[in-house]
Amino acid sequence: MRWLAGFKPQPATVSTGEKLRASLGALTGILLTGFATWWLLGHTASLPVLIAPMGASALLLFAVPASPLAQPWSIIGGNVLAAAIGVTCALYISEPLLAGPLAVGLSVIAMFALRCLHPPAGAVALTAVLGGPAIHELGYQFVWMPVMVNSLLLLATAILFNNATRHRYPHAAKLATQAHGTRDLPPGDRLNFTRDDLDDVLKKHNEVIDVSRDDLDTLFHQAEMHAYGRHFGRITCADIMSRDVITVEFGTPLEEAWQLLRRHNIKALPVIDRARRVVGIVTQIDFMRHADLNAYAGFAERFRRFLRQTAGQYSEKPEVVGQIMSKPVSTALLHTHIVELVPIMSDLGLHYIPILDGNRKLAGMVTQSDLIAALYRGGLEEAMAA
Numbered sequence: 001m002r003w004l005a006g007f008k009p010q011p012a013t014v015s016t017g018e019k020l021r022a023s024l025g026a027l028t029g030i031l032l033t034g035f036a037t038w039w040l041l042g043h044t045a046s047l048p049v050l051i052a053p054m055g056a057s058a059l060l061l062f063a064v065p066a067s068p069l070a071q072p073w074s075i076i077g078g079n080v081l082a083a084a085i086g087v088t089c090a091l092y093i094s095e096p097l098l099a100g101p102l103a104v105g106l107s108v109i110a111m112f113a114l115r116c117l118h119p120p121a122g123a124v125a126l127t128a129v130l131g132g133p134a135i136h137e138l139g140y141q142f143v144w145m146p147v148m149v150n151s152l153l154l155l156a157t158a159i160l161f162n163n164a165t166r167h168r169y170p171h172a173a174k175l176a177t178q179a180h181g182t183r184d185l186p187p188g189d190r191l192n193f194t195r196d197d198l199d200d201v202l203k204k205h206n207e208v209i210d211v212s213r214d215d216l217d218t219l220f221h222q223a224e225m226h227a228y229g230r231h232f233g234r235i236t237c238a239d240i241m242s243r244d245v246i247t248v249e250f251g252t253p254l255e256e257a258w259q260l261l262r263r264h265n266i267k268a269l270p271v272i273d274r275a276r277r278v279v280g281i282v283t284q285i286d287f288m289r290h291a292d293l294n295a296y297a298g299f300a301e302r303f304r305r306f307l308r309q310t311a312g313q314y315s316e317k318p319e320v321v322g323q324i325m326s327k328p329v330s331t332a333l334l335h336t337h338i339v340e341l342v343p344i345m346s347d348l349g350l351h352y353i354p355i356l357d358g359n360r361k362l363a364g365m366v367t368q369s370d371l372i373a374a375l376y377r378g379g380l381e382e383a384m385a386a
Helices: 016-041 053-063 072-092 096-114 120-130 133-138 141-164 195-205 213-232 254-264 284-290 299-307 338-347 368-385
Strands: 268-272 278-283 352-356 362-367
Touching (some): 016 053, 016 141, 072 120, 072 141, 133 141, 254 299, 268 362, 278 352, 338 352
8 A cells, every 4th residue: 555655646735826827938948949949940741840758858958957857958959969879779779669669778778877867758769769760860950950959948038937937047056155255165164964974865865856955955954944944933023123224325424324323333335315215224334445555554544534534625435324325235024034034144154134024124133133032932841841
């Protein structure tokens, strides 16, 4: 019964909208690929406009664009390589029942070697052998027309469609960054499992998993954050943020902004427009960086000259906050759980997060001190309850 249970379909984890998006993408991709290939061929009847394996490629590119098997090198390298191997087997092995399996087997080995595994490419190799006289007459021309042309056109459509529908494609690997340029792991990777742990487990698993290592890492960390959220209860940004936030506008003079930092003993000022939308943030570091304070000698005098407005004539040096502020700004919403701020502040090295209301207007500010205090209190209350 356990073995038979393996035939039971897994429950869907995507929304109806995502299913419709994937379906529309596949339809659009095949339609545009077919018409574009037909136009490029100049209405030549002897060449096929589309080959059947492109339907399988379309499913991967539009339904699972994050899959390692659906990335650009996989579709181009896999399909072209399999086509070349299939044509070679068809030319030199007269028996189709031998040439077909050999073409597929060799294609899989070659795709593993060149890291371009693409399941539909197996069908491409078989098509080259079993496609009939029309395909056989093409010889190696089959590799570039229609295989390469179909693959390139379908890929171009996938890039445009997926990104237009807010699906990052190609799904490039995310590089781990260290904010301080040292060899230490990012703070979020120093506890619990690390990327090396995940690599070791994948090696021991020794099977191809249709999820990239980076996506697995992200999913595991998000599951951890979800568990922490349950652990600490529903503490949101609205519960811990400062509401009386000192702000500046784009045109606020640098000297005025610096005085606000000094007077209120703070290290950052959100920059807002007249509708209280956050357009940037200016910190003490922004002042130091733009004043070119790389050496201690003459520090005070150079900084005073930087802050002082130039009177009577145009100056190329920054004069207002908008010229030195950092943008775009990482923000959170009032209802965001505080646990979601941890990776933003720890791994990205941010010390201040502006909090927005439902109209995307500034409602408050959360600092690292606010977050540490909230996490400490949440952990203390949990310990006392236990």
